[in-house]
Amino acid sequence: MEHAKLDVSNMSCGHCVSRVHKALASLSGVTVTSVKVGEADVMFDPTLQSLAAVTAALDAAGYPAKVEP
Numbered sequence: 151m152e153h154a155k156l157d158v159s160n161m162s163c164g165h166c167v168s169r170v171h172k173a174l175a176s177l178s179g180v181t182v183t184s185v186k187v188g189e190a191d192v193m194f195d196p197t198l199q200s201l202a203a204v205t206a207a208l209d210a211a212g213y214p215a216k217v218e219p
């Protein structure tokens with residue numbers, strides 16, 4: 151498993167936190183470590199899921215995300 155920290159736009163409240171959490175948790179190979187307003191931490195299995203697919207899923211949910219270095 152690899153760790154990634156995501157910078158997530160458009161989040162403003164607990165509702166956004168639960169929507170982002172749900173979008174991430176629905177992806178196979180992804181374990182959500184934490185979600186806060188503006189950021190998310192995940193562990194992912196690179197053989198099952200790419201970071202590009204993870205950020206694309208958040209984009210689709212209305213929360214554009216980028217990977218923090």
Ligand SMILES: [Cu+2]
Nearest residue numbers: 162163165166
């Ligand atoms: Cu919200």
